[in-house]
Amino acid sequence: MKETIIIAGFGGQGVLSMGKILAYSGIMQDLEVTWMPSYGPEMRGGTANVTVIISDKRISSPISDSYDTAIVLNQQSMDKFESKVKPGGVLIYDTNGITQPPTRTDIEIYTIDAAAESARMGQAKMFNTMILGGYLSVKPIVEMEYVMQGLKKSLPERAWKFLPQNEAAIKHGAQIIKQVQ
Amino acid sequence: MADREVKLMKGNEVIAHAAVRCGCDGYFGYPITPQSEVMETLMELKPWETTGMVVLQAESEVSSINMVYGGAATGKKVMTSSSSPGVSLMSEGLSYLAACELPCLVVNCQRGGPGLGTIQPSQGDYFQACKGGGHGDYHLIVLAPASVQEMYDFVELGFDLAFKYRIPSMLLADGAIGQMMEKVVLSPQKPRRSDEQIVQECGSWAAHGKGGRKQRNIVTSLFMQPDELEEVNNHLQAKYRQIEAAEVRYEEFMCDDAEYVLVAFGLSARICSATVEMAREEGIKLGLLRPITLYPYPYEPLKKMAERGVKGFMSVELNTGQMIEDVRLAVEGQTPVAHYGRTGGIIFNPESVLEALKNNLLK
Amino acid sequence: MAEVEIKVENLVYAKPRLITDTVMHYCPGCSHGTVHKLIAEVIDEMGLEGKTIAVSPVGCSVFAYNYIDVDWIEAAHGRACAVATAVKRLHPQHMVFTYQGDGDLSAIGTAETIHAAARGENIVTVFINNAIYGMTGGQMSPTTLLGMKTATTPYGRDAGLNGFPYKVSDMLAHLDGVTYITRQSVHTPANVRKCKKAIRKAFENSLAGNGYSMVEVVATCSSGWKLTPVEANKWLEENLLSVYPLGDIKCSNLPK
Numbered sequence: 001m002k003e004t005i006i007i008a009g010f011g012g013q014g015v016l017s018m019g020k021i022l023a024y025s026g027i028m029q030d031l032e033v034t035w036m037p038s039y040g041p042e043m044r045g046g047t048a049n050v051t052v053i054i055s056d057k058r059i060s061s062p063i064s065d066s067y068d069t070a071i072v073l074n075q076q077s078m079d080k081f082e083s084k085v086k087p088g089g090v091l092i093y094d095t096n097g098i099t100q101p102p103t104r105t106d107i108e109i110y111t112i113d114a115a116a117e118s119a120r121m122g123q124a125k126m127f128n129t130m131i132l133g134g135y136l137s138v139k140p141i142v143e144m145e146y147v148m149q150g151l152k153k154s155l156p157e158r159a160w161k162f163l164p165q166n167e168a169a170i171k172h173g174a175q176i177i178k179q180v181q
Numbered sequence: 182m183a184d185r186e187v188k189l190m191k192g193n194e195v196i197a198h199a200a201v202r203c204g205c206d207g208y209f210g211y212p213i214t215p216q217s218e219v220m221e222t223l224m225e226l227k228p229w230e231t232t233g234m235v236v237l238q239a240e241s242e243v244s245s246i247n248m249v250y251g252g253a254a255t256g257k258k259v260m261t262s263s264s265s266p267g268v269s270l271m272s273e274g275l276s277y278l279a280a281c282e283l284p285c286l287v288v289n290c291q292r293g294g295p296g297l298g299t300i301q302p303s304q305g306d307y308f309q310a311c312k313g314g315g316h317g318d319y320h321l322i323v324l325a326p327a328s329v330q331e332m333y334d335f336v337e338l339g340f341d342l343a344f345k346y347r348i349p350s351m352l353l354a355d356g357a358i359g360q361m362m363e364k365v366v367l368s369p370q371k372p373r374r375s376d377e378q379i380v381q382e383c384g385s386w387a388a389h390g391k392g393g394r395k396q397r398n399i400v401t402s403l404f405m406q407p408d409e410l411e412e413v414n415n416h417l418q419a420k421y422r423q424i425e426a427a428e429v430r431y432e433e434f435m436c437d438d439a440e441y442v443l444v445a446f447g448l449s450a451r452i453c454s455a456t457v458e459m460a461r462e463e464g465i466k467l468g469l470l471r472p473i474t475l476y477p478y479p480y481e482p483l484k485k486m487a488e489r490g491v492k493g494f495m496s497v498e499l500n501t502g503q504m505i506e507d508v509r510l511a512v513e514g515q516t517p518v519a520h521y522g523r524t525g526g527i528i529f530n531p532e533s534v535l536e537a538l539k540n541n542l543l544k
Numbered sequence: 545m546a547e548v549e550i551k552v553e554n555l556v557y558a559k560p561r562l563i564t565d566t567v568m569h570y571c572p573g574c575s576h577g578t579v580h581k582l583i584a585e586v587i588d589e590m591g592l593e594g595k596t597i598a599v600s601p602v603g604c605s606v607f608a609y610n611y612i613d614v615d616w617i618e619a620a621h622g623r624a625c626a627v628a629t630a631v632k633r634l635h636p637q638h639m640v641f642t643y644q645g646d647g648d649l650s651a652i653g654t655a656e657t658i659h660a661a662a663r664g665e666n667i668v669t670v671f672i673n674n675a676i677y678g679m680t681g682g683q684m685s686p687t688t689l690l691g692m693k694t695a696t697t698p699y700g701r702d703a704g705l706n707g708f709p710y711k712v713s714d715m716l717a718h719l720d721g722v723t724y725i726t727r728q729s730v731h732t733p734a735n736v737r738k739c740k741k742a743i744r745k746a747f748e749n750s751l752a753g754n755g756y757s758m759v760e761v762v763a764t765c766s767s768g769w770k771l772t773p774v775e776a777n778k779w780l781e782e783n784l785l786s787v788y789p790l791g792d793i794k795c796s797n798l799p800k
Contacts, residue, residue, distance in 0.1 A: 273620055393594065
């Protein structure tokens with residue numbers, strides 16, 4: 001098993017931390033992981049992306065130009081990464097902020113209205129874990145038990161009081177993700 | 182298993198943890214992207230409250246390397262970290278450290294140059310690290326980590342080699358490995374050496390106060406008598422020959438039957454190992470040699486491969502062709518040597534390395 | 545010639561115990577030897593021989609380590625205060641001082657000096673200010689007076705052409721981390737005695753953990769100034785002291 005995922009959106013959307021939770025979950029299940037971010041000025045309000053690779057074998061290259069899954073959270077990232085999903089791969093996007101939906105026909109496409117849903121629930125900060133939950137329901141590469149451990153490990157202790165909400169958001173994400181193609 | 186501490190951490194963060202845990206006495210640094218997390222993590226860890234390690238933010242890289250010089254001159258285990266432009270500023274100090282035979286650790290998380298360049302990753306400081314950088318005939322031991330775990334492990338290894346040979350060690354990483362997170366197994370906390378231990382180990386040369394010693398120790402690199410300076414140089418060179426004989430480290434991947442061999446270090450080697458797997462699937466007998474020590478360089482295994490009939494080597498680097506010179510020196514003209522590289526902070530992917538191999542050597 | 549044995553009761557002066565037998569390379573009339581002697585005496589009198597770590601500069605006093613019998617570290621040009629910072633932080637119980645000239649300290653080492661002082665490092669700097677580069681052959685230094693002739697100001701230092709001199713001690717006195725700063729000279733026996741007291745006070749201030757201390761010594765360079773030793777002392781008094789007046793500039797405690 002080897003899953004190469006790109007998560008891309010605006011800085012501040014929790015792109016990097018979503019990747020971190022996923023990577024830590026992999027570690028808890030004793031898998032190999034890499035987490036390679038874009039860094040620099042992009043971190044400061046512009047676009048941000050992170051490549052996470054989870055594998056049951058030693059990971060050779062942490063750099064990849066094609067992805068098993070792309071999680072896309074703004075139009076710029078759609079423009080950049082739609083073409084880089086491997087044929088037969090998965091593209092997940094939040095419809096909020098996407099003006100030009102994907103056109104590929106050789107991949108599975110899912111939408112998740114996590115921005116709207118988390119805002120409706122008054123928990124806008126759970127946006128990224130909700131999407132993570134949606135992704136994991138499509139690609140259950142890590143068992144939920146380890147996801148919860150990974151979640152705890154990747155949050156600082158002062159944020160542990162939000163663990164139940166995050167767990168709920170992960171589960172809720174699995175409910176609201178929709179396959180459109 | 183129970184006491185195995187496994188974490189998901191950035192390469193830069195593990196440098197800080199490794200320093201504290203291997204009993205480092207002092208870190209002196211100046212912020213520069215993409216390695217500022219090293220000092221940030223240390224400040225967060227507050228090791229002065231636990232192990233007694235000193236952490237100080239200096240006013241420049243010039244100052245931080247000279248703080249390292251001062252600390253190392255007293256026999257303490259001290260280090261700094263920076264990125265390419267900062268390491269250029271440290272070059273003066275590195276020459277002095279090497280001349281005075283002071284053990285220390287310098288981490289260079291390389292970014293693209295020349296000049297202010299970019300904050301994106303690069304391997305453009307190979308020449309600077311391995312062929313000098315500062316003035317005079319000297320070497321540093323240069324270690325090239327290719328994973329976050331190696332970033333962690335090479336801190337202690339770097340210090341061990343530095344003290345074994347009384348030489349500065351450099352950990353030559355890059356922005357990507359510094360910023361990347363991977364699984365890392367942390368080692369148990371080691372105590373810092375006591376003052377008595379330091380006197381015992383370094384008392385013959387270190388300037389930590391005469392104490393009960395009759396002879397004062399002077400740490401200097403000034404030798405105005407030609408014979409005297411030549412003797413110092415000869416002594417340094419003899420030491421370098423010893424290091425070249427004993428400390429070469431490298432890793433081979435699928436080289437046994439390889440007809441073509443990629444040579445790459447650090448992040449590039451990780452990428453190239455995926456290229457090797459792809460090439461093998463296509464029936465191309467490709468191998469990878471990854472130098473772990475860039476100084477001393479693994480000339481011998483490359484030479485043996487050339488003698489055994491490898492048809493071509495490709496040096497794959499995030500620069501315009503630096504390490505290729507050492508690959509050429511190793512094969513002594515017996516075998517074609519090509520180069521593939523990108524600059525500007527662009528990182529090649531395994532596919533493009535394979536394509537370059539086909540264009541350069543398989544035509 | 546037979547050696548004359550001097551009875552202990554008749555002995556009024558001797559080479560300080562911590563001044564080595566190495567023949568000094570300083571020119572006749574140079575202030576360095578006198579200041580070295582004072583430092584050696586202070587270290588001995590305070591019982592600091594075993595716990596002193598000294599940092600020497602680049603310049604005429606590059607060989608200071610040959611003359612005072614304590615552990616020394618020779619710093620790169622201008623970097624002494626950075627070197628001393630780390631030494632002191634790693635050895636907080638030790639006496640750590642730098643010995644630097646005006647070329648080393650006030651030109652190439654400005655950043656290291658100011659920042660060590662600003663951080664309030666518990667080190668002492670003995671700053672020999674003779675307003676010229678001695679070692680390299682008498683070129684202009686930042687503290688060279690206006691009108692003063694040097695190898696690189698052969699027609700005299702001109703403010704428009706060469707910029708103005710600056711007063712290091714006065715400038716540093718503004719910094720919170722600096723608690724003792726004084727300007728002395730060794731051109732008369734009375735000044736030598738005052739200078740020694742100042743060095744001792746600086747050492748005590750430093751050991752007490754009271755921040756950064758500097759003893760500036762307005763000094764002669766008869767070779768660089770192209771004067772006899774006697775003329776140089778006179779020139780110092782008539783020219784340098786009006787720009788660099790003697791006395792304590794700051795004597796305080798670290799702000800809380």
